[in-house]
Amino acid sequence: MSERSYDVVLYGASGFVGKQTVQYFANHVSPKSVRWAIAGRNRQKLEAVRDEVDVTMDVLVADSQDQAAIDAIVSQTRVLLTTAGPFALYGNALVDACVRFKTHYVDITGETPWVRMLIDRYHAQAAADGTRIIPCCGFDSVPSDLGTYLVIRHLQREWGMPCQQVNAYFQMSGGFNGGTLASALNLYNSAGVAQMNEPFLLNPSTSQIQAQNDSLRDGKAERDRDPQIPSFDCDLNTWVAPFFMGPVNTRIVRRSSALHEEWQEPYGSDFTYQEYLKFDEPLAWLKATGVTASLALFMGGLQQSQTRSLLQPILPKPGEGPSEQTMNEGWFTCELLGTAVDGRKVQGLIRDQGDPGNRATVKFVCEAALSLALQMDELPGGKTRGGILTPATALGDILAERLRRAGMTIEVNSSL
Numbered sequence: 001m002s003e004r005s006y007d008v009v010l011y012g013a014s015g016f017v018g019k020q021t022v023q024y025f026a027n028h029v030s031p032k033s034v035r036w037a038i039a040g041r042n043r044q045k046l047e048a049v050r051d052e053v054d055v056t057m058d059v060l061v062a063d064s065q066d067q068a069a070i071d072a073i074v075s076q077t078r079v080l081l082t083t084a085g086p087f088a089l090y091g092n093a094l095v096d097a098c099v100r101f102k103t104h105y106v107d108i109t110g111e112t113p114w115v116r117m118l119i120d121r122y123h124a125q126a127a128a129d130g131t132r133i134i135p136c137c138g139f140d141s142v143p144s145d146l147g148t149y150l151v152i153r154h155l156q157r158e159w160g161m162p163c164q165q166v167n168a169y170f171q172m173s174g175g176f177n178g179g180t181l182a183s184a185l186n187l188y189n190s191a192g193v194a195q196m197n198e199p200f201l202l203n204p205s206t207s208q209i210q211a212q213n214d215s216l217r218d219g220k221a222e223r224d225r226d227p228q229i230p231s232f233d234c235d236l237n238t239w240v241a242p243f244f245m246g247p248v249n250t251r252i253v254r255r256s257s258a259l260h261e262e263w264q265e266p267y268g269s270d271f272t273y274q275e276y277l278k279f280d281e282p283l284a285w286l287k288a289t290g291v292t293a294s295l296a297l298f299m300g301g302l303q304q305s306q307t308r309s310l311l312q313p314i315l316p317k318p319g320e321g322p323s324e325q326t327m328n329e330g331w332f333t334c335e336l337l338g339t340a341v342d343g344r345k346v347q348g349l350i351r352d353q354g355d356p357g358n359r360a361t362v363k364f365v366c367e368a369a370l371s372l373a374l375q376m377d378e379l380p381g382g383k384t385r386g387g388i389l390t391p392a393t394a395l396g397d398i399l400a401e402r403l404r405r406a407g408m409t410i411e412v413n414s415s416l
Helices: 016-028 043-053 067-074 092-101 112-129 142-159 178-188 191-197 205-217 246-262 284-302 305-314 324-329 356-374 396-405
Strands: 006-011 036-040 058-061 077-082 104-107 132-134 163-173 231-233 238-242 272-278 331-340 345-353 409-414
Touching: 006 016, 006 067, 006 356, 016 036, 016 043, 016 356, 036 043, 043 058, 067 077, 067 092, 077 092, 077 356, 092 104, 092 112, 092 132, 104 356, 112 132, 112 191, 112 246, 142 163, 142 246, 142 272, 142 331, 142 345, 142 396, 142 409, 191 246, 238 284, 246 272, 324 356, 331 356, 345 356, 356 396, 396 409
Parallel strands: 006 036, 006 077, 036 058, 077 104, 104 132, 163 272
Antiparallel strands: 163 331, 231 238, 238 272, 331 345, 345 409
């Protein structure tokens, strides 16, 4: 792909998150090291974004439904980064072109039924060609997936034994953008929402049914089921609640585990993963209960078409989002606790300043794209690894180190 005009093309660059990816590249990428361009469907809006960041770059125009125009863009770049959602509506032509032209791909989707479709349709071809198609490279699901991978490899390296379980505990402050909400609403308007309850939805097709059967046979079903109620966590000595992103992130982590199993790099034969919202005292129980009840009401409302119709006019529209102050003052913490088969524990921490759904997501996806553009030879699995992959299986330690250099706290320590 050395003859291509660009190393990275940012598609959806005039959207709310897309503009932030352009600013990130403008601030952090040297034109001498990375040839990049911006793309989308509206030239006027794209040129306004270019003028705002005051950096010279090419502007490429293609509607996401125009396959020929998409092909013309994808064929010119080594890596495509897209923030244009809902991805089930606007991502199909992009992924199709990336697989055909052997262009590596990253996005920020959390739409797991759509990712399941990509696996069924494109994994075999992308794997054969060594093309890395990596959905879910935003806050969905880098902290969960990369953090779990780092904790498990530390445990295996230090103690030489398999991992039995990893739990992740999130705390955060920030806001939602209209694109994220549009993706969620589109999911509830589609038939795919029913699939989200399947704990092994994204596992490789050859192991999906086997994993489900093993879970039932080995008594793991309860550990693999999405938490529904608050609980007291003895390891943390505080109350935790179901995490609203858990039904996305857990499926990505389980796919990573299953793929590593296929590659003879297993996490552990009895491995399970869950994640929670963590609450601090005082009144941790009350906070956990209140958030759980509120989330249940909101999610229940989204399942009703009439409620969705009432909510849409008052929620942020695509292209809208939190203020600069809200995004700058936001933050997130992901604490991870890995347990070896002998009961010893490893602690992990991923933390950063900035709204998780915007600032952190932008950092995650941009550094994922730059990992592909600048460090392909160092990525896990070498040049031949491809398929519909996850952040951990496609990028691993390279992404972790890039994020550290970008100011993110990423630590793993053996617990006493």
